[in-house]
Amino acid sequence: MSTSPHSSTQQAQKALAARLRDIRLDAGLTARAIARSAGWHESKSSRIEHVRMKPSDADIRAWCAACDAEDQVPDLIAASRVVDSMYVEWRRLQKSGLRQLQESKVPLYEATRHFRVYCSHVIPGFLQTPAYARALLTAFGSFHGVPDDTEEAVAARVARSRILHEGDHRFALLLEESVLRYRLGDAEAMAGQLGHLLAIVSLPSVALGVIPFTVERPLWTLEGFNIFDDDLVQVELLTATVSVTQPREVALYVKGFTELADIAVYGAQARSLITAAIAALN
Secondary structure, three states, X not given: OOOOOOHHHHHHHHHHHHHHHHHHHHOOOOHHHHXXXXXXXXXXXXXXXXXXXXXXXXXXXXXXXHXXXXXXXXXXXXXXXXXXXXXXXXXXXXXOOHHHHHHHOHHHHHHOOEEEEEEOOOOOHHHOOHHHHHHHHHHHHHHHOOOOOHHHHHHHHHHHHXXXXXXXXXXXXXXXXXXXXXXXXXXXXXXXXXXXXXXXXXXXXXXXXXXXXXXXXXXXXXXXXEEEOOXXXXXXXXXXXXXXXXHHHHHHHHHHHHHHHHHOEOHHHHHHHHHHHHHOOO
């Protein structure tokens, strides 16, 4: 199993490798001795300790058996699975189709009180109309080659948007103006989606900001990300979703969001940009 390129995940992988190295040193063994005991190539122990290879559950059990530290196995496997959950490839998340992926996020959404969402490519999921969601999920499923359950996934995504109207939730949403112009679906689908945004602007729980093309920027256009309270950031890449929990990194995303929020326009000015995007469809 490969290691993740993302820094939060790398830190967790390094911590796991350090724990395994400490267990080996406490047992008075060399890396070569671990490999002999486990029946591995002699370089495998070194690759694990230097975070060039992520250990499987079986590797962890073999390591601890060689060090007479079987009592450490449950904690180490749990730590390893936390690493797995921080960087997850879409192909793993989508193996059962897109509907299950939509539904899997509901508990997190329900538990979150303060959402901060920055979008540089698409409308946020819980603001999407059925037609827009259908166009997006169809393209997404086709690109990644996942089972075709688009209609079920659209229904699940739209149902998930009830979070806007239920409970004690606050939403701070930032869209690059380009998001209003990128076409997903036909002109009718885009007009319906942009019209829906005009209605969303008036919700008391929602602060919807649009970052104009012409504004002087303190930051370049970033990858889209979601901040859940002050505890978790999720970043969606082309190949995977990354969960950031390291406080230092979460704070950087909060700082980035705040600086972008300062240059966004709201209220009547945001509605004007949305209306101009609708007019441009004709």
